[in-house]
Amino acid sequence: MARSSTHKRSWIGWVFFTDLWGGLRLTLRYMFSKTITHHYPDFEKWVPYPRHRGHHFIKTNDEGDVNCVACELCSKICPCDCITVIPFEDAKGNRRPEVFDIDLARCLYCGLCEDACPADAIKLGQEYEVSSTRSENLVVHLEDLIAAPRKSDNGGQVMAAKLVKDEAPKSVTTGTSDGFDWWERISRKE
Amino acid sequence: MGMSYGMENFIAILPLLVKMAVVVFVLLLLPLPLTWIERKIAAHIQQRPGPMRVGWHGLLQPLADAIKLLTKEDHIPTDADRLLFRMAPVVALVPPFVVFVAIPFGEPVRLFGVDITLSMSNMNVGLLFILAVSGIGVFGVILAGWASNSKYAVLGSLRSIAQMISYEIPMGFSVIGVVMLANSMNLSDIVAAQSGVWNIVYQPIGFFVFFVAGLAEAQRIPFDLPEAEGDLGAGYHTEYSGIRFSLFALSEYLVVVILAILNVLLFFGGWQHSPFFLTPSLWFLLKIGFFIWVFMWFRFTFPRYRYDQLMTIGWKVLLPLSLLNILVSGIFMF
Numbered sequence: 001m002a003r004s005s006t007h008k009r010s011w012i013g014w015v016f017f018t019d020l021w022g023g024l025r026l027t028l029r030y031m032f033s034k035t036i037t038h039h040y041p042d043f044e045k046w047v048p049y050p051r052h053r054g055h056h057f058i059k060t061n062d063e064g065d066v067n068c069v070a071c072e073l074c075s076k077i078c079p080c081d082c083i084t085v086i087p088f089e090d091a092k093g094n095r096r097p098e099v100f101d102i103d104l105a106r107c108l109y110c111g112l113c114e115d116a117c118p119a120d121a122i123k124l125g126q127e128y129e130v131s132s133t134r135s136e137n138l139v140v141h142l143e144d145l146i147a148a149p150r151k152s153d154n155g156g157q158v159m160a161a162k163l164v165k166d167e168a169p170k171s172v173t174t175g176t177s178d179g180f181d182w183w184e185r186i187s188r189k190e
Numbered sequence: 191m192g193m194s195y196g197m198e199n200f201i202a203i204l205p206l207l208v209k210m211a212v213v214v215f216v217l218l219l220l221p222l223p224l225t226w227i228e229r230k231i232a233a234h235i236q237q238r239p240g241p242m243r244v245g246w247h248g249l250l251q252p253l254a255d256a257i258k259l260l261t262k263e264d265h266i267p268t269d270a271d272r273l274l275f276r277m278a279p280v281v282a283l284v285p286p287f288v289v290f291v292a293i294p295f296g297e298p299v300r301l302f303g304v305d306i307t308l309s310m311s312n313m314n315v316g317l318l319f320i321l322a323v324s325g326i327g328v329f330g331v332i333l334a335g336w337a338s339n340s341k342y343a344v345l346g347s348l349r350s351i352a353q354m355i356s357y358e359i360p361m362g363f364s365v366i367g368v369v370m371l372a373n374s375m376n377l378s379d380i381v382a383a384q385s386g387v388w389n390i391v392y393q394p395i396g397f398f399v400f401f402v403a404g405l406a407e408a409q410r411i412p413f414d415l416p417e418a419e420g421d422l423g424a425g426y427h428t429e430y431s432g433i434r435f436s437l438f439a440l441s442e443y444l445v446v447v448i449l450a451i452l453n454v455l456l457f458f459g460g461w462q463h464s465p466f467f468l469t470p471s472l473w474f475l476l477k478i479g480f481f482i483w484v485f486m487w488f489r490f491t492f493p494r495y496r497y498d499q500l501m502t503i504g505w506k507v508l509l510p511l512s513l514l515n516i517l518v519s520g521i522f523m524f
Contacts (some may be wrong), residue, residue, distance in 0.1 A: 031487070037234075037237070042242070
């Protein structure tokens with residue numbers, strides 16, 4: 001049995017398994033401590049920080065038109081080539097996207113489209129539940145992107161939630177409370 | 191005349207039949223709550239809630255798992271020895287069931303004017319019988335490993351064999367001190383001999399050796415080398431699936447239960463000294479439950495020993511300790 005020579009222990013500790021008792025004491029304490037996992041998706045849901053890069057959304061201006069000028073810079077810079085933009089001229093004579101599709105199955109949520117956008121149109125929000133039972137549903141279109149949830153001011157908490165089962169299962173936050181700070185809860189006070 | 195004679199015979203063996211039915215029923219169902227408890231203990235040691243979604247706090251999870259295991263494909267590898275492959279799970283399962291023949295669960299009770307012993311057979315060599323029969327359990331492992339015709343299974347069963355044979359020796363020696371104190375191998379007598387003080391007081395070394403050898407015998411952490419997932423797949427039952435796999439899992443859980451029972455019977459006074467609010471048998475079951483919990487607690491605390499360390503502990507530590515225990519007990523009794 002290789003014992004480190006730098007850390008010399010007395011033979012008494014070795015005979016009476018002080019190390020093993022220490023380990024058992026630790027696991028016993030943990031056995032009766034509070035669990036730290038999120039009860040996701042049934043009872044709780046993690047709402048990410050506003051800086052989170054999740055599901056995309058496209059901003060609209062005061063006139064109700066999308067900010068996007070269909071310059072296709074996002075589509076050009078996209079490393080996984082998942083954005084399709086086809087421009088057209090709308091009734092007001094502005095260049096706007098006729099088609100704006102994002103294949104969420106290919107997207108790696110790097111946020112380069114957001115950086116490249118000159119018109120402050122495409123953004124990455126806090127939404128992260130995009131699961132679906134059909135892969136076609138993972139291609140989102142312009143109207144989906146306009147309707148997608150915006151960034152919210154709060155974030156970084158665990159909120160009460162419940163699971164909604166349908167073709168696109170989601171955990172939906174319930175109640176109005178701000179939730180709790182999970183990081184605060186798991187920090188060990190030694 | 192013949193009719194009434196047969197009837198009398200039947201009434202005479204009726205309690206035995208009932209006891210058999212109860213034991214078999216309980217033993218077949220016992221792994222269901224045990225898997226749930228084990229998963230919950232594992233989860234809480236790791237600060238997570240464990241199974242939560244099937245039933246209240248996942249209580250029906252073992253049932254769901256059982257249904258899954260029973261409906262899964264029962265696959266036999268092409269090059270396997272089909273007869274031995276089918277036999278092995280049964281061979282592994284029988285000894286743990288047979289062991290329960292000799293285990294008493296309390297003082298005889300009087301029911302409907304008949305004295306009923308709470309054991310199927312009050313053997314005078316009960317302890318020897320249990321050790322011998324659990325030794326047979328290794329054959330299931332050997333057959334499973336050999337019949338699977340798979341590297342991992344053979345290596346796992348080789349490890350099992352070496353480990354079980356090595357640890358049976360200190361295990362057998364460690365109970366000799368208890369037998370010396372009780373002057374009997376009858377488990378009821380051994381419990382009766384502890385009416386004053388539990389054997390753990392006189393036999394701390396014997397208990398230590400028995401407990402550690404028992405962990406190795408049940409192939410549980412820290413001695414679960416036969417099933418070391420990291421290096422062996424799943425050990426001797428790598429190739430097993432479905433119902434046959436669940437038979438192995440069942441036999442492993444029963445071995446754990448048997449060890450808990452033996453620890454209580456031999457060293458912790460069996461059903462003696464029950465507190466006023468518990469019947470002796472319930473007190474006995476409570477202590478068994480405590481030991482099962484301790485086994486699970488150990489499982490999720492310790493890492494696995496290396497193979498040479500396992501052999502060193504068995505032959506160079508436990509065997510001399512158990513011999514020393516016999517010597518010291520003998521000197522004190524003399």
